Amino acid sequence: MVSDAVEERSCGPLLTFGPVDVLRVQVGFGGGPEGRAGQQFLFDCPIPEAYSNRVPVIGEQRVLAALEPVLYVGADAPRPYSLHQHRWHTSGSASPGALEIELLVTTGTRTAAAARASREAVTRAFRELLEAAGPPEPTLTSRDAAIVRARRGVAAAFGLDPKALTLSAEQHNPVENSWALLLTTTAGDEYDVLVGLVDGYAGSVEVRHERRTEVFDAVGSE
Numbered sequence: 001m002v003s004d005a006v007e008e009r010s011c012g013p014l015l016t017f018g019p020v021d022v023l024r025v026q027v028g029f030g031g032g033p034e035g036r037a038g039q040q041f042l043f044d045c046p047i048p049e050a051y052s053n054r055v056p057v058i059g060e061q062r063v064l065a066a067l068e069p070v071l072y073v074g075a076d077a078p079r080p081y082s083l084h085q086h087r088w089h090t091s092g093s094a095s096p097g098a099l100e101i102e103l104l105v106t107t108g109t110r111t112a113a114a115a116r117a118s119r120e121a122v123t124r125a126f127r128e129l130l131e132a133a134g135p136p137e138p139t140l141t142s143r144d145a146a147i148v149r150a151r152r153g154v155a156a157a158f159g160l161d162p163k164a165l166t167l168s169a170e171q172h173n174p175v176e177n178s179w180a181l182l183l184t185t186t187a188g189d190e191y192d193v194l195v196g197l198v199d200g201y202a203g204s205v206e207v208r209h210e211r212r213t214e215v216f217d218a219v220g221s222e
Contacts, residue, residue, distance in 0.1 A: 018089040021096030022046055023058055023133065027070060028104045029118045037104055039115055040157040041122045044203040047133045058132050060085065063101050066128045070121045071105060074114050080106040119206060126198045141195060141202040146179035150193040153205040154183055176200055
């Protein structure tokens with residue numbers, strides 16, 4: 001006679017990562033392998049109906065294929081990089097299963113032109129992932145929502161407490177549904193944040209932290 005426990009196990013594995021309900025990607029560019037990248041991009045996207053017949057809509061290989069072109073920003077050969085992956089799932093709760101991938105690219109001396117090229121390359125990669133996941137319905141990003149996204153982006157990219165960040169400047173581009181925000185710390189560090197990097201999607205964010213010698217570079221105007 002087969003025990004209830006054995007019969008239950010025969011129905012399928014109990015220990016699994018579950019479906020990917022949320023995709024989170026972070027891409028950073030820096031001058032060298034030491035220290036935190038000064039220009040970082042974050043992408044946070046829910047994946048509805050992630051599994052169809054147990055086949056993932058977006059998996060690790062799809063994400064890496066979309067990101068691979070960013071290794072060639074401003075170069076003919078791929079640049080050195082560091083790649084990290086984290087996958088998690090919690091059973092018995094409403095917490096979504098998530099796939100998190102972080103890519104740090106070593107680019108040498110950073111210039112304004114290099115920053116623009118990096119933004120363009122990452123925007124293309126994030127747009128490809130957004131289209132693969134199924135673009136959400138267009139939603140206007142409110143000022144409060146943009147500030148929350150900006151604080152979370154800086155906190156995730158640079159390991160800071162979001163509550164310690166003060167909003168010092170802001171500009172809204174309603175046509176592109178994007179917000180350019182300047183967040184500062186009591187120590188004087190400044191972070192330029194663009195919320196709505198990819199076609200106004202609030203889950204796409206750029207964060208830049210530099211030794212400032214220029215006026216805040218805002219995008220658009222109210």
